[in-house]
Amino acid sequence: MITQIVKFDIKLEKIEEFKEALLNDQRGSKNDDGCLELRLFQDKKQPNIIFAYERFKNNDALTHHASQPYTAVVFDLLETSAQSAPLVMELNDTTPSPLHENNPKSANEEDDIFIIFFIFKIKPGYREKILNQFEIHIPSTRAQEAGNIIFDLYTVEGQDDTFAVYEHWRKESDVWDIHFNQPYAVETGKLMNEAVVGELEQYMNFVTEF
Structure with a gap:
């Protein structure tokens, strides 16, 4: 299983648009074979900081999710919305x-x-x-x-x-x-x-x- 936390730093004026794209990605992930969990969070004190907590059955499942059109929208939006590159942390139990x-x-x-x-x-x-x-x-x-x-x-x-x-x-x-x-x-x-x-x-x- 692959577990990861992704931390995003988003421009304030882009937050709502980016959150909607993530929510659409989350909805799409429910039909992805091998996506076990995808949860989204926003920092209470720093609204520009957003986290995704993700679990996938294996690397193939992660690759499949990353190739979907709803995930591509998130990737594309990052180019204009992010203040820095996302921090992807692969987690070990x-x-x-x-x-x-x-x-x-x-x-x-x-x-x-x-x-x-x-x-x-x-x-x-x-x-x-x-x-x-x-x-x-x-x-x-x-x-x-x-x-x-x-x-x-x-x-x-x-x-x-x-x-x-x-x-x-x-x-x-x-x-x-x-x-x-x-x-x-x-x-x-x-x-x-x-x-x-x-x-x-x-x-x-x-x-x-x-």
Whole structure:
């Protein structure tokens, strides 16, 4: 399976046009054999930043999707809409792996979904420590916190110093008031403060799905 995050930086005057093209691409992808998931998000504080979270069965499925006319429209529009080249991050699973279709949790109608992309860089010597700590952190979060829907950690292909956390919560307070006060999250926070290059906040994107 291929999982990737694509980060777009779009000119403000082109955002709505570009979002509509992405939505059309998403609608088309539902008929693509091998496209498992394509979700679209916009940063709450920086509306010019847009993310696509994509999963494909294999390389052939990704190539097929990229060759479709609705995807070509997105590629063409990027030439006039993007402020910089899209950042494509191919993701590798960690342990425990993402649950995807096997996730027993799903959003409820009353949930005010809070979504985070936390893509961060670490100092040399911390990679294994981060992986080991999240082997505790992730199953604890999934099993013990009713407010959590998705919590996945990925490494980024070709970037040994980069990790991506992808999170969905039922509401924002589930993160700040509950999650960060759990003992395993406190331990993770201590490690992250040591390991991450610069301030943690710079790597956090709070997004809305569209």
